[in-house]
Amino acid sequence: MTSISANNKSPKKIPTFLLPWLDVLAIGTWGILMIKYWLTGKLYLLIHPDFFWLVIAGGFGLLALSVFKTVELLSQLKKKPSNLPAPNVQHLSVFPPGIGSSLLLITALLGLAIEPQVFSSQTALDRGITDFVSLTRSQPQSFRSNTRPEDRSIIDWVRTLNVYPEPDAYTGQKVKVQGFVIHPPNYSEEYIIIARFILTCCAADAYPVGLPVKLAQNRSAYPSDTWLEIEGEMITTNLGNKRQLTIEAQTLTNIPKPKNPYDY
């Protein structure tokens, strides 16, 4: 019971008066981390923009909580020990004192120190390159056939294909898409995949979608993970024993990695 340990002056392993400060520090650091992700745009790498407001509100909530507690702890310090208000209520805990807060604090500090990374082409290969096109939402949120083909993003193309999968239907249509380069091991040297990761909630559920691209030269000129804007026309090719809608590239432009590399 805290009241007894407060009156009892016997020395402890961890100085008890430090424990509330550890809590304040852990919670405050998490608040700072979440707000930092928001301000630096790194939140785009972690979660879907629909949930940004939750993280922002959560970050400010945690910060407010730690400020509130700091003010209270400081005001307690000024008072004489005999004037201390009623001790904190005893709490059920699984972790020994200080461990829970330390774990949270270490995680938050790691988060501040190590930048989250955009998933790479290797991740895309690991997550299953075999069926880029079939692995999408079964029900497109909107299907507008009158969309100009060159305005479609990769995910728009894949969704369109989901609704009407015959590749020949798109032959000759203009394409202009942005994405990163994947070198699938089972494709010949003139083919790459231009891909984007799709996020439905957070990075834990990111999955890749992409379209094959036919190059005029060997693909070594465009290493994996390079970001490209590709303009060209749609053709049908036979890749991996499958008839596939493929972009015949006319111009390929290197572009910087976008601030928000995912699509939704």
Next chain:
Amino acid sequence: MNQINQAFTIFLSLLVEAIPFLLLGVLFSGLLLLFVDEAKLVKMMPRNPFLGALAGSSIGFLFPVCECGNVPVARRLLMQGVPAPVAIGFLLAAPTINPIVIWATWTAFREQPEIVVLRVVLSLTIATIIGCVFSAQADLRPVLQPALARAMPRYIPPGKKAIDSGETASMLLQSGTYLLGQPGAPLRLDSTMLQPNLIAANSAKKPLADKLRLLADNTIQELRELGAVLVIGSAIAAIIQVAAPRDFILSLGQGPVTSILAMMVLAAVVSICSTVDSFFALSFASVFTSGSLLAFLVFGPMIDLKGIGLMLFLFKKKAIIYLFALAAQLTFLFTLLINLHFS
């Protein structure tokens, strides 16, 4: 290196996504503690196992929190002496049967409203059945963590009045420190008994500033404990997700039986919050059977790696294994029925 980075990013994204919900859940739990007379709420709960489980499952509607948030609320309810079926029903169904989750599922599956309806119906059914099963263990304390069991009020067999002379007399035979409050009802100063009693007894009279201070303290304490478990759970989920290629899990997902099993494994591994898991399931909608999507949406909020970590606050391992086995079997049976007969 790539894999470590990837695991770390997944780990952070799970935490960043879950911590706001955890904060929300802990705040709700604290508000319940300070501003709601739980004793009244607990008394309102039906004693009948079936009705109790149903009522417990449905009070999720009052607490729009996902599975990381409902564990502290369930713990609080147990400490207030809620009947076992109510607590189990609440624990299993509340993450699904609440307005935010239903709204999110509806947003994701607008085109397949049957998924939304079946998710609610199946969760309610399974939670009620398991609640009824656990009613056989009327006194839950033997399967609870000792600290929580001590904090619970004395078990009173059905039919006996809650506070009678025998009850107080037996208290006198126990050692410990007591606060003499109302005549005839000494308040035992057991270390873990103190919290709910002290606060519940005084909450009505406390000024708002004190209530806020207690709310802040309670929030910090729960965040510290549950947050640390969440960190461990998310780390495990991230490591497994990177170590076991999702491709492998997906390749299991074509048949009516294997797809359900695969999605249940995925639900347990990914540990995604029930508030947002329907969007996650949506990304599998094209390759997986409706039954398996439902299995993901029903089973995930009940049992997953992160949730098991949190449930260790409430139950001993044995009880968690029972819960896990019952929930898994019932989910499997119901969704297999859907796969075989309705799709």
